Amino acid sequence: MSPHRTRGTRGHFRFDRVFAGVGRINTSSGTSNAQEFRRRDGILMKLFDSAQIEVLQAFQQGAISIEQLVDADRAGRLRTAELLSDLALRENLWAAIERTLPSMGKSGETRRRYYTSLKKLRERTRLGADAKVSDLTRVPWKVLSANWGESAADWNHMRRAVSTFLTTLLGDVYHPFRRSVMKQIQTADEGTGREPDISVKRFLEIVSHVPPHARPCYWVLALTGMRTGEYLRCTKADLDSGAHTVSVPGTKTGASRAKVEVDAQMWGWIEAGIPSPLRYGWMRRYFKRAAEKIGQKDLRLHDLRHFMAQLASNAGAPTALIQAALRHRDPGMTRRYEMRKGKGEVARLVGRALRSEAGS
Known part of the structure; x- marks a missing residue:
C-alpha cells in the first residue's frame, strides 16, 4: 500500500x-x-x-x-470515537450548509424551502462568514424569535431546516449537539391554522375568472385535497380510471403515499388536469388574480385543500374519514373543520331560541 x-x-x-x-x-x-x-x-x-x-x-x-x-x-x-462529529462541528457553518443541502429532504421543493429558511437565518444572526457549526449554540434564539418579523409558520420552517441540517451533517438525530441546539429553538405557536371561507359559489366564481386551459388545475385540487407539490408530481400513471382513484406521490408524511378516490361524475376534471397543464408559478398567479377580482385577495392556493375538507364536513362526513382523505397524521388537524361546522350549528340554535322568545 x-x-x-x-x-x-x-x-x-x-x-x-x-x-x-x-x-x-x-x-x-x-x-x-x-x-x-x-x-x-x-x-x-x-x-x-x-x-x-x-x-x-x-x-x-x-x-x-x-x-x-x-x-x-x-x-x-x-x-x-467522536472524531467525525467533532470535525463536523469545527467546520465552517455556511460551507457545511452548502455541502449538506443536496442531501436534505426528499424533494427539490423541500430543499428549496430549507435553502430559503437557512438563508434567512444567515441574514438575521450575527454569526459572521467565519462561523463554525458549533457556533449555533451561541445564537440568542429567544431574542431572534422575538425579532424574526415573520409568521410563526416561517419560524418553524427555519427550525425544521436547522434540525434537518444537523441530523444530516452529524448522521444522528439523537446527537447531543443537535439536541442541545434544538432545545434552545422553541417551536412557535401557529394557532389552529387558517380557516378560509370558500363556498361552492365562491369557488366557481374564482374558476370562472381563470383562463379555460388552467381551470382543470383548481378542480383537481378541490376534488382530491392534494397539496400543490403532490399534484404537480402526478402523472397519467397515477390515475386509475376504472376505480376513479389517484395515487398521491406525496412525501410529507408516510400516509401521503395513498390513493384518493374521486366522484365518478367529476372524473373528467381529473383526466383533464393530470398532469398539470401549469407550473406552480402560473397556477398561483392565475388563482390570486381571480381571487382579487371577486374581492378575496387574502385567499391562497393551498386554501383549496381546506375547501375540500370543509365541504366534506358540512355534508356530514365523520372527522376520521376526512382525516383519511387528507392524509393527516394528527386528528386535531382535521377536527377543526368539524368544530367550524359545530360553531355554525350553535349559532343557528341560539338564533332560533332568541327568535322564539322574541316572538312569544
Missing part, C-alpha cells in the same frame, strides 16, 4: 492509497515537503488502523480536509 508520491502543478505530493471498506484515496496532501508528506500519509494509516472508516470516507469525498486531520492529530483526537 505504498503511495505514489507524484507532484502536481503546485508541487504538492499526492496520496494514492487503497483502503478496505473505503476504496482508493487519490488526492493532494497539501504539502510539497517530503517529511511533512510522510507525516500526513501516516495520519491516514492511523485512521485505518483505528477503524475510522467513516472518517476516511468523508476525507475521500472531500467533506473534511487534510488540514483538519492534521489539527486533530496534534490535539490527540485522531483515535477518538
